[in-house]
Amino acid sequence: MKKMTLLGGLTAAEFLRDYWHKKPLLIRQAIPGFTPLLSRDELFELAGRDDVESRLITNEKRQWKMDSGPFEQVPPLTQKNWTLLVQGVNLHDDAVDELMRQFSFIPDTRLDDLMISYATKTGGVGAHFDSYDVFLLQAHGHRRWRISAQTDLTLVDGAPLKILKNFQPEEEFTLAPGDMLYLPPQYAHEGTAMDECMTYSIGFRAPSYQELGEAFLESMIDTIDLPGRYADADLKLPKNRAEISNAMLSRVSTELNKMRFTQEDMTLFLGEYLSEPKAHIYFDAPDVQLTKTRFSQLAKKAGIKLSRKTQMLHRNNYIFINGTSFEVGGSDLEILTILANDRALAGTMVSSASSDVMEALHTWHKDGWLHLKST
Structure with a gap:
């Protein structure tokens, strides 16, 4: 298996065996020369949208405050010690989605989203722990991370955030653009912006x-x-x-x-549950509704790709897409399994689809669940 710069020269199998869910990994220049995929202003614009989850964290005189977006404006850039968290940025930008897909050595059933944290100098969200695995990729500026394997996870009473009451750091790192830190679940950590900075957090789904x-x-x-x-x-x-x-x-x-x-009950539940879009997600139908014939012609020529917001999974003869499920077999199953795994189909593959599959693809296109590759 290929060794990955993203994992510090480890193969995906080595990472999963030695680090995943077990211990931290600091990776210097996981993505050499990395620069932000969204500008500061573009990120602020996202935080002002109704269909984007965002939070503003401030800490004044040792008092934490958290507000939920959308935000018409953010605090002055000259003001220290504030952090803007914008969730699910991968749902709204192709380049960010492509970056998140580089972590596809973890199954789609576990991959959740990419959050961008913007902070002015000294900004952070306090010492805390997450209930899921996370990769912390530095995109701009510098952030100091202090981490600890402590078992005391007592929280500060009354705080709007889950702040650790007795944080005892054991290691400290300062990350520059392109550096990345992996942390397993319930590993205590505290990130502090050393200057204006952006950190990309690739998080993984771990329902209770x-x-x-x-x-x-x-x-x-x-x-x-x-x-x-x-x-x-x-x-x-x-x-x-x-x-x-x-x-x-x-x-x-x-x-x-x-x-x-x-087991079939469990399969149907899990597939529909894990592919169900989050409550704030909605799909945009195409501006021009194509007839089935015209869609078929264009799809067979250009190919198709799933929407960034679409989650498509499979198990045995079942296909799951955006909270729905159906059973297929034969070549139809093969084609739809490829679409689920690759998130795209070439025109030649679309050409071999049955009329039932073409009807489903056409419906998904009308609903905004997939797009023609040329659009």
Whole structure:
């Protein structure tokens, strides 16, 4: 396997074996000569949009304050100690999306988004830990990172941010543009801007099992089938009229325990759950709605590509796209699996698609889920 500059000369397999979810890795010049993909003004413009998640963090007289966007304006650039966090920038810019896709050695099911942190001198978000893996790529200026493997993760009471109460740094690094720091989950860290700086955070999705359990049960509501109604023809005179009897508890438990969830149930839930767009994401339909015939002609000539906002996954004979699922087989499955993995199809591949697949592609194009490569 190819050694990667992005991983400091490690192969992806070596990184996953020795570092992923285990210990930090400092990579000097992970992307040599890297410069910001968005200017400061372009980032501020994004933070002013309704469809973009953003937060403004300030710390004055040791008091933390956090405001949520959109922001019509940000504090003066001459003011020290403030940070603007803009989430999901990969959804709004091709170059940023392309950068995030360089981390495709981690499955799409785990890859979440790319956040850009802009800070004036001394800006930061305090000592904290994340519940997920993260790569911190320095894009502009310099940021000092102090990190610790401490197990004391007690938080400051009443703070609007999850600030560690007893941070004890063990290592310290200053990152310049192109440098990158990888941190596993729950690794304490504190980043401080040494000058005006931008840091790109590539984050990974790690839902809690509680969150997954609640969502799974909700998804199964329409499929649960428990016929019959509670009955107790053998009812005995109760000793205590307000007490729940052993007989009732046993009878109800027996019926509810008849609910069984299969591997297919889990597959359908997980595929739809992981591909579901976040609440603030919406798709833009094309300005010109093409007929199926015209779309087919152009797609077979130019090829197609998924929208930056589209999440497409697959498992066995199932295809999942933006929270929906369907079962396919044969050459259709092969074509759609390639689209999910490569996020694009060449015109020659589109030409071999069945009429059912072409109809689906046309619908997805009308909904803004995919685009013609030439557009």
